[in-house]
Each structure stands twice: as structure tokens, then as C-alpha cells.
Amino acid sequence: xxxxxxxxxxxxxxxxxxxxxxxxxxxxxxxxxxxxxxxxxxxxxxxxxxxxxxxxxxxxxxxxxxxxxxxxxxxxxxxxxxxxxxx
Amino acid sequence: xxxxxxxxxxxxxxxxxxxxxxxxxxxxxxxxxxxxxxxxxxxxxxxxxxxxxxxxxxxxxxxxxxxxxxxxxxxxxxxxxxxxxxxxxxxxxxxxxxxxxxxxxxxxxxxxxxxxxxxxxxxxxxxxxxxxxxxxxxxxxxxxxxxxxxxxxxxxxxxxxxxxxxxxxxxxxxxxxxxxxxxxxxxxxxxxxxxxxxxxxxxxxxxxxxxxxxxxxxxxxxxxxxxxxxxxxxxxxxxxxxxxxxxxxxxxxxxxxxxxxxxxxxxxxxxxxxxxxxxxxxxxxxxxxxxxxxxxxxxxxxxxxxxxxxxxxxxxxxxxxxxxxxxxxxxxxxxxxxxxxxxxxxxxxxxxxxxxxxxxxxxxxxxxxxxxxxxxxxxxxxxxxxxxxxxxxxxxxxxxxxxxxxxxxxxxxxxxxxxxxxxxxxxxxxxxxxxxxxxxxxxxxxxxxxxxxxxxxxxxxxxxxxxxxxxxxxxxxxxxxxxxxxxxxxxxxxxxxxxxxxxxxxxxxxxxxxxxxxxxxxxxxxxxxxxxxxxxx
Numbered sequence: 164x165x166x167x168x169x170x171x172x173x174x175x176x177x178x179x180x181x182x183x184x185x186x187x188x189x190x191x192x193x194x195x196x197x198x199x200x201x202x203x204x205x206x207x208x209x210x211x212x213x214x215x216x217x218x219x220x221x222x223x224x225x226x227x228x229x230x231x232x233x234x235x236x237x238x239x240x241x242x243x244x245x246x247x248x249x250x
Numbered sequence: 251x252x253x254x255x256x257x258x259x260x261x262x263x264x265x266x267x268x269x270x271x272x273x274x275x276x277x278x279x280x281x282x283x284x285x286x287x288x289x290x291x292x293x294x295x296x297x298x299x300x301x302x303x304x305x306x307x308x309x310x311x312x313x314x315x316x317x318x319x320x321x322x323x324x325x326x327x328x329x330x331x332x333x334x335x336x337x338x339x340x341x342x343x344x345x346x347x348x349x350x351x352x353x354x355x356x357x358x359x360x361x362x363x364x365x366x367x368x369x370x371x372x373x374x375x376x377x378x379x380x381x382x383x384x385x386x387x388x389x390x391x392x393x394x395x396x397x398x399x400x401x402x403x404x405x406x407x408x409x410x411x412x413x414x415x416x417x418x419x420x421x422x423x424x425x426x427x428x429x430x431x432x433x434x435x436x437x438x439x440x441x442x443x444x445x446x447x448x449x450x451x452x453x454x455x456x457x458x459x460x461x462x463x464x465x466x467x468x469x470x471x472x473x474x475x476x477x478x479x480x481x482x483x484x485x486x487x488x489x490x491x492x493x494x495x496x497x498x499x500x501x502x503x504x505x506x507x508x509x510x511x512x513x514x515x516x517x518x519x520x521x522x523x524x525x526x527x528x529x530x531x532x533x534x535x536x537x538x539x540x541x542x543x544x545x546x547x548x549x550x551x552x553x554x555x556x557x558x559x560x561x562x563x564x565x566x567x568x569x570x571x572x573x574x575x576x577x578x579x580x581x582x583x584x585x586x587x588x589x590x591x592x593x594x595x596x597x598x599x600x601x602x603x604x605x606x607x608x609x610x611x612x613x614x615x616x617x618x619x620x621x622x623x624x625x626x627x628x629x630x631x632x633x634x635x636x637x638x639x640x641x642x643x644x645x646x647x648x649x650x651x652x653x654x655x656x657x658x659x660x661x662x663x664x665x666x667x668x669x670x671x672x673x674x675x676x677x678x679x680x681x682x683x684x685x686x687x688x689x690x691x692x693x694x695x696x697x698x699x700x701x702x703x704x705x706x707x708x709x710x711x712x713x714x715x716x717x718x719x720x721x722x723x724x725x726x727x728x729x730x731x732x733x734x735x736x737x738x739x740x741x742x743x744x745x746x747x748x749x750x751x752x753x754x755x756x757x758x759x760x761x762x763x764x765x766x767x768x769x770x771x772x773x774x775x776x777x778x779x780x781x782x783x784x785x786x787x
Contacts, residue, residue: 176368176371177371178371178374179319179320179323179374179377180319180323183322183323183326184550186326187326206332208331209330209331209332209333210323210326210327210329210330211327211330211332211333211359211378212330212332214363214371214374215359215362215363215366215374217363217365217366217367217368217371217372219368219371239552239590242552242588242590243552243590245588246587246588246589246590247587247588249549249550249551
């Protein structure tokens with residue numbers, strides 16, 4: 164299991180478009196991908212989970228990856244989130 | 251008279267048609283045949299996805315790719331395993347009927363959305379409600395479409411889901427009103443794209459009117475007058491006439507060759523950020539593309555765009571524009587963005603640092619890929635290429651040396667490229683404006699990037715609230731630099747365009763015409779007003 168603290172930079176937070184990009188990317192990995200945020204554990208492969216978490220700009224989240232490709236998943240997804248998930 | 255939030259401007263006088271909430275009866279009936287119930291549910295999911303795919307296509311055609319993306323999100327929600335599995339679990343483990351299971355699970359998620367403080371994110375609950383309704387309607391075989399037979403209809407509803415709005419017959423519906431919603435709700439965004447007036451967040455409009463009522467909708471002020479008197483009708487009929495005249499006047503200019511009263515031909519072109527944007531430019535009668543930003547090719551991905559990909563995008567635009575000039579700007583990106591495949595340094599002053607042409611001259615392979623794609627695409631249309639952020643002659647010459655390398659490579663492979671490509675630069679760094687007459691001897695054209703030119707000249711960040719007042723396109727220093735640029739270029743017979751916001755600025759246009767600016771490039775929606783102004787000078 165590996166983890167990384169990241170700050171969300173998207174101006175409107177994790178709304179539909181960036182959230183969709185994140186979920187699509189996370190779904191490609193075999194590992195379990197979750198985000199820890201305000202005592203909630205969010206399944207990153209579920210769009211509804213990510214959207215309903217209400218993560219706004221400037222929020223610090225902890226990305227956790229657990230599984231055979233956890234290193235790669237952590238690196239790729241961290242970079243994606245740090246660079247604004249395509250916005 | 252009722253008020254609400256203006257979602258889309260315009261005026262409408264029409265007849266009300268109320269869209270009622272679909273009443274789907276949910277019972278507590280428990281089921282014994284689990285397999286059948288599960289299958290029924292999964293079938294409804296598949297039907298819903300198929301309908302959404304069709305809506306996505308429809309929306310892409312009538313409103314553009316961006317609006318169609320909403321349906322992509324809906325489809326992804328229907329593929330969300332947690333959502334689907336939760337419903338199946340209710341059916342299997344608690345013997346709940348599918349309709350109730352959907353309703354329960356959906357309510358759970360909707361409650362979570364509605365608890366979010368941020369308005370924009372909270373609005374996403376509407377998306378979930380939309381797909382829930384669709385699922386339930388498909389399950390009960392009640393998927394009906396809101397059929398409108400008459401014309402000049404003002405649709406009134408508690409809320410309009412994206413699916414509802416996407417299906418509105420633009421020929422018959424002239425406005426819509428809703429009880430809930432905000433400027434950022436999907437339906438508001440769609441109204442603006444459809445260009446019909448809409449007022450949302452009205453509170454109780456759906457229960458304040460009935461079918462057949464006449465209403466005046468003022469999308470500018472967010473006002474609605476129900477069953478207006480003759481005076482009010484007259485006032486608004488006049489307003490509508492004036493507004494339509496204005497629009498018509500502007501539309502006339504679409505195919506006009508823009509000339510000043512003295513007869514000088516001025517080119518009014520469009521700025522685009524992605525290939526699809528050209529449709530709006532063409533619709534508004536643009537003389538060409540004055541700035542095709544290529545950054546979109548590099549953003550949103552894990553690897554650099556291939557030569558093929560780039561080639562396809564450039565070719566698409568060149569072909570569609572026919573013989574009209576298309577000015578493409580090479581990669582203009584820097585440390586303020588993070589691209590996973592580019593090692594961009596973290597700088598204190600990214601806007602004064604490693605970006606644009608500096609980055610390209612350093613990352614030669616990346617630059618060559620773009621240049622080769624541009625060269626190959628040049629045979630399909632009328633191409634001009636410009637380099638951003640040029641600070642001096644050496645940079646331009648260095649870039650052209652790399653262009654020559656690419657040309658030689660293509661020659662060896664027997665791949666053709668146009669011999670008529672113009673090679674120019676953006677004037678955005680003051681040094682370039684000041685040395686314009688030197689640069690003009692080597693380049694084919696200039697394009698003035700006023701957004702950055704003004705910031706660099708006045709040393710101001712226009713996004714910084716406390717100092718943004720200093721940002722002033724009409725500052726004498728800025729005007730002098732612009733004049734210097736134009737004079738320098740014309741001395742050597744080269745043309746000058748402008749692609750910054752100032753090109754579409756009403757107060758600036760007369761002065762720029764006087765200075766001799768040859769081409770004005772701006773966002774598509776500003777083209778017709780600009781043409782009007784120039785033709786009146």
C-alpha cells in the first residue's frame with residue numbers, strides 16, 4: 164500500500180469533467196484506489212463517489228493505492244491531479 | 251411580474267406549456283423472482299445508456315462537443331459499479347423491487363450531493379436525478395418524450411434536465427422558465443448555446459402559470475410578465491423588433507468584405523483554441539484564422555502529441571478554411587502548467603521564464619515534431635506560422651534554422667510541403683516592438699499579442715486584483731509600441747495583425763485602423779461588431 168498527499172488545483176474542484184478523467188484513469192489499474200478526505204474513504208473508481216465527495220479547489224487529499232501496480236498507479240494519478248486533470 | 255436568475259439573454263412573447271413531473275409510483279412490493287427482476291434492471295440500464303449515446307450525438311450536432319460531454323458523464327454514472335452493485339444488492343439480498351431499489355440507492359447518493367456546500371458541485375445532483383428518472387422510466391416502459399406541437403411555446407417546468415433541454419425543438423420553443431436552477435446548471439448553459447432566452451431559479455413559476463397563458467420573457471433582466479396588458483405587450487414587441495434588427499444588421503456583415511470608408515481592405519479574423527471552433531468563425535464571416543492556439547494538443551494527456559495527430563488537426567483547419575489565411579502559433583506553454591511528459595522547471599517567475607519559443611528551441615525534438623506536422627499540412631490550405639514570445643532576431647533565426655532542417659528531412663523522404671508558407675512572429679515582448687524595424691527585414695509578418703504586451707510593458711498582472719487597474723490597453727506607452735511595430739513592418743512591406751483582446755475592443759479599433767493595422771483577429775462572437783465599426787470609419 165502506498166500513499167501521497169496532494170492538493171487539488173482545479174478552480175471548480177473535482178466536478179464532472181476532471182472527476183471523469185480521474186475515474187477513467189484510475190479504472191485502468193488493478194490496485195484499489197481510494198482517496199482519504201475529511202474522514203471519508205472515497206473509491207476513486209466510482210464517479211458518484213468522487214463527485215459526491217465535494218472536493219473543492221485547494222483541498223488536500225491523500226491518495227492511497229493498494230495492489231500489484233500500486234507504484235505506477237500512485238505516480239500516474241498523482242501527476243494527473245497535480246497538473247489539474249486536464250483543465 | 252415575476253423575477254428569477256437570468257440564464258440566457260433575449261426576449262420572447264409566447265404561450266406557456268407546462269412540463270409536469272413524471273409521476274412514477276414506487277411500491278414496497280417485495281419480489282420473489284430475483285433473477286427476472288435483476289435482468290429487468292440491467293436491461294433498463296442498457297436501454298438508458300443507448301438513449302444517452304443518441305442524445306450525446308444529437309447534442310454534439312446541435313450544440314457542440316462541450317455540451318454533449320454532459321451525457322458522457324451520465325453514461326459514466328450508469329457504469330459506476332458502486333451504484334449498480336448497490337441496487338443489485340438491494341434486489342438480491344432484500345428482495346426489494348427494482349424500482350424501489352433504484353430510488354433508494356439514488357436518494358442516498360443525491361443526499362450526499364445536496365450536502366455539499368459548493369454550488370457548482372451541488373448542481374451535479376441534478377445529473378443523478380436525471381439518470382435516475384430515465385432508469386425508472388425505462389423500467390416501467392414509460393420513457394416518453396415531451397412532444398411540442400405548436401409554435402412560439404415557452405416551456406415552464408420545475409426543472410429541466412439536460413436530456414429535456416437537449417430535446418427541445420428549437421423551432422417551436424422560444425424560451426423556457428424553471429423553478430430551480432442557477433446560471434451554472436446544465437439547462438442554463440444549454441439555453442445560451444441554443445440562443446433562446448431563459449430565466450431560472452424563479453421559485454414557483456411552474457405553479458403560477460397554466461397551459462395557454464401568455465408570457466413575456468425578458469432574458470436580459472430575468473423578468474417574466476404573465477398575461478401582460480396591451481401596454482406591456484407593445485413595449486416588448488418594440489424591444490424584440492429593435493433587438494432583431496440589431497442582430498440582422500450584424501448578420502448582413504457576415505459575407506461583407508470589410509473596408510474602411512476610404513476603401514482600405516481590413517481583414518477581420520478569428521482566434522481559435524481547438525479545430526471545432528472554426529465553425530463559429532466561419533458562421534460569423536471571419537476572413538480567416540488570425541490565431542490558432544496549438545496548446546490543446548499538448549494538454550490533457552500523458553505523452554506528447556505525435557506528428558500524425560498534430561498533422562490531422564492542422565490539416566482539418568486548413569482544409570475547412572479553403573483559401574483563407576490560417577495563422578498557426580507554435581507551442582506557447584510554460585512552467586505555470588504541469589505537463590507530465592515535459593520536465594518543466596518550477597520557477598519563481600514562470601511568465602518570464604522557460605516557456606514558448608525558449609522551451610521549443612531547447613526541446614528540439616518536440617519542436618521539430620510540430621514543425622514537420624505543420625509543413626506537411628501546409629499543402630492543404632493557406633498556412634502562416636508564427637513563433638510566440640520572440641525577444642530578438644537571434645531567436646527567430648534559430649527557429650528558422652530548425653525549420654530548414656525539417657524541410658531537408660521531408661525532401662529526403664519525398665514528402666511535399668507548400669513553398670508559400672509565411673513565417674512570422676508574435677510581438678508581445680516590448681523589446682520586439684522596439685526593434686520591430688530590424689525584425690521586419692527577416693520575418694513575413696507580425697501579430698501583436700496585446701494581452702502579454704500590455705502586461706510586460708506596464709509590469710502588471712491583470713489577474714492580480716489589487717493592481718489590475720493598471721492594465722490599460724490605451725496607455726500611451728502601449729499605443730506607441732503598437733505604432734512602432736506597425737511602422738517598422740510597413741517600412742519593409744510586411745503586414746501586421748493583432749490577436750490580443752484589444753483587437754476586438756470597440757474603443758481601440760478606430761485608433762488601430764488609423765495606425766494602419768492590417769488584420770484584426772478576435773473571438774468569433776466579436777467579429778461582426780468589429781466589422782461594423784471598421785466599415786463606419
